[in-house]
Amino acid sequence: MANFHIKGKTAVITGASGILCSTLARELAAHGAKIALLDIASERAGQLAQEINGAGAEAVSFYCDVLNRESIEKAGQAVANRFGGVDILINGAGGNKPAATASPELSFFDLPGDALSWVLNLNLMGTIYPTQVFGRFMAKQGSGCVVNISSMAAFTPLTNTVAYSAAKAAVSNFTQWMAVYFSQNCSPKIRVNAIAPGFLLTQQNDYLLKNPDGSDTERGRKIISGTPMGRYGLPAELAGAVIFLCSPAASFITGAVLPIDGGFSAYCGV
Ligand code: NAD
Numbered sequence: 001m002a003n004f005h006i007k008g009k010t011a012v013i014t015g016a017s018g019i020l021c022s023t024l025a026r027e028l029a030a031h032g033a034k035i036a037l038l039d040i041a042s043e044r045a046g047q048l049a050q051e052i053n054g055a056g057a058e059a060v061s062f063y064c065d066v067l068n069r070e071s072i073e074k075a076g077q078a079v080a081n082r083f084g085g086v087d088i089l090i091n092g093a094g095g096n097k098p099a100a101t102a103s104p105e106l107s108f109f110d111l112p113g114d115a116l117s118w119v120l121n122l123n124l125m126g127t128i129y130p131t132q133v134f135g136r137f138m139a140k141q142g143s144g145c146v147v148n149i150s151s152m153a154a155f156t157p158l159t160n161t162v163a164y165s166a167a168k169a170a171v172s173n174f175t176q177w178m179a180v181y182f183s184q185n186c187s188p189k190i191r192v193n194a195i196a197p198g199f200l201l202t203q204q205n206d207y208l209l210k211n212p213d214g215s216d217t218e219r220g221r222k223i224i225s226g227t228p229m230g231r232y233g234l235p236a237e238l239a240g241a242v243i244f245l246c247s248p249a250a251s252f253i254t255g256a257v258l259p260i261d262g263g264f265s266a267y268c269g270v
């Protein structure tokens with residue numbers, strides 16, 4: 001088990017104060033990584049840093065808008081000044097919004113362009129831009145690990161979430177592209193992988209999965225029946241895979257998209 005560690009590594013996490021990435025931040029910190037929490041939600045990120053530091057680990061929060069190169073460069077410089085380098089980048093900022101989601105009230109034909117572009121940009125460009133900025137640090141030091149966050153929607157598009165599905169398919173594609181680029185042009189010691197979480201119940205998707213009275217929507221019922229393990233996942237269940245992918249134990253793994261889905265992507269329903 002000696003290779004399964006990230007102790008002493010500096011990990012940059014974007015979207016760090018969100019539901020999944022705040023859990024990842026706590027777990028990575030508990031396993032000895034120094035954490036740079038990047039988010040536009042500065043107050044929440046600051047509170048998370050306090051919490052992690054209070055638990056005896058090390059975290060600092062920085063304002064960073066993953067859609068703004070200048071903002072990422074500024075955060076990158078601040079991270080380098082504080083920690084001296086970057087070993088791990090988790091591209092966690094992403095998500096969907098109701099205005100970009102087809103529904104009985106809002107057909108595909110009426111989905112507003114600005115909402116569709118926002119979702120495409122946040123998930124895809126919000127992964128590419130930070131990889132450009134932090135990947136440059138990794139290229140200089142000749143080592144590093146990037147973990148992107150894809151989705152079940154990348155394997156087979158989910159109904160209604162048109163831009164989100166397209167964007168996450170692009171994130172998986174970019175994961176492979178970037179893995180090849182780093183190995184061939186920078187160093188084979190810079191690895192890029194993605195996790196593809198299955199269905200976790202979070203703020204981001206509760207409007208799709210739960211009725212106002214707390215009961216499951218029809219979509220929620222379909223998801224549970226399509227998940228052989230018969231339940232939603234928990235954010236903490238992503239952490240082991242992320243730590244593994246960033247550890248020396250995964251030294252020959254690059255360009256992989258790892259489903260963490262209770263078997264959803266393995267099951268055709270029959
Ligand atoms: P979340 O909404 O709780 O967190 C997203 C975070 O990103 C928030 O803290 C938000 O402030 C931040 N953010 C938004 N725009 C930003 C920007 N421009 N720059 C920097 N930060 C920004 O979402 P989550 O459920 O924790 O999801 C995290 C990632 O996991 C996303 O990529 C999401 O698509 C993906 N994912 C989630 C699920 C799920 O079930 N929740 C499943 C598969 C994939």
